[in-house]
Amino acid sequence: MLYVGGKWVEEGEVAVHPEDRGYNFGDGIYEVVRIYKGKMYQWDAHLTRLFRSAREIKMELPWSAEELSSLAHQLMEKNNITENDDATLYLQVSRGVSPRVHDIPAAGSIEPVIMAFVRTKARPVADMKKGQTAQLVEDIRWLRCDIKTLNLLGAVLVKQYAKDAGAQDSILHRNGIVTECSSANLFAVKNGALYTHPADHLILHGITRQVVIDLARENGIAVNEEAFTTDFLKEADEVFLTSTTAEIMPLISVDGQPVGKGTVGPVSLKLQDLFEQHINANVLV
Numbered sequence: 001m002l003y004v005g006g007k008w009v010e011e012g013e014v015a016v017h018p019e020d021r022g023y024n025f026g027d028g029i030y031e032v033v034r035i036y037k038g039k040m041y042q043w044d045a046h047l048t049r050l051f052r053s054a055r056e057i058k059m060e061l062p063w064s065a066e067e068l069s070s071l072a073h074q075l076m077e078k079n080n081i082t083e084n085d086d087a088t089l090y091l092q093v094s095r096g097v098s099p100r101v102h103d104i105p106a107a108g109s110i111e112p113v114i115m116a117f118v119r120t121k122a123r124p125v126a127d128m129k130k131g132q133t134a135q136l137v138e139d140i141r142w143l144r145c146d147i148k149t150l151n152l153l154g155a156v157l158v159k160q161y162a163k164d165a166g167a168q169d170s171i172l173h174r175n176g177i178v179t180e181c182s183s184a185n186l187f188a189v190k191n192g193a194l195y196t197h198p199a200d201h202l203i204l205h206g207i208t209r210q211v212v213i214d215l216a217r218e219n220g221i222a223v224n225e226e227a228f229t230t231d232f233l234k235e236a237d238e239v240f241l242t243s244t245t246a247e248i249m250p251l252i253s254v255d256g257q258p259v260g261k262g263t264v265g266p267v268s269l270k271l272q273d274l275f276e277q278h279i280n281a282n283v284l285v
């Protein structure tokens with residue numbers, strides 16, 4: 001069962017209005033939330049980011065945090081997500097339906113359309129152990145990557161460029177400065193310290209990114225939130241990406257060249273271990 005525009009519906013019954021602005025323009029926002037063993041992880045952080053994204057696109061959400069939490073729990077219940085399930089919850093809000101013009105309809109004349117579903121999804125355990133490959137790709141996205149917008153064509157294309165080059169994921173750069181990946185944040189490890197792009201308008205302020213930064217600092221691993229070049233990346237001892245679904249995913253080769261020794265390195269392993277403990281201690285009851 002899905003929740004669409006205030007109604008519970010089965011998948012085959014969903015109809016998108018032809019002039020839904022999410023559908024026409026990608027004019028809307030979304031979140032993907034991890035569910036571990038039937039319980040949500042970092043739900044509050046996702047809600048905070050959803051409300052921030054809404055503010056940044058001048059959209060007022062008519063639901064309270066409590067209403068959205070209740071919706072999330074109902075979704076899990078109606079879809080029989082239990083303590084045996086790892087899953088994801090997808091929640092999107094389109095600005096709503098109005099005649100197709102670019103400018104934003106006046107407040108009160110349009111109602112946001114919410115859509116949410118859950119799907120079981122296993123953790124990428126094998127890849128986290130073995131690592132993945134990545135390809136450097138020019139970051140062709142817009143200049144507000146901090147907003148979690150439905151408009152993902154830039155992300156779609158850069159991911160495909162990397163796949164076409166034979167890699168599993170893309171590492172994006174703007175004029176030689178590494179930003180993030182198509183759907184994840186990026187960290188490099190050099191001499192035991194972490195480096196990652198500052199949380200400005202050029203990257204999504206990833207929730208997993210922040211958890212990793214906090215865990216690293218609490219455990220004596222230095223973190224530098226500063227921009228670095230593709231040359232620095234290629235000289236890194238270890239590289240990994242972070243996201244809600246990929247967790248801490250080591251990248252063991254970039255552009256066909258091994259990163260460090262070409263295997264999952266000790267700092268990545270340590271952080272994976274700390275992250276595992278964090279999940280177990282922090283899922284919502």
Ligand code: PMP
Nearest residue numbers: 183184185204206207208243244
């Ligand atoms: N950057 C981009 C572009 C993303 O799409 C995502 C995934 N939502 C992330 C980073 C990682 O964010 P999070 O850890 O909150 O999933």
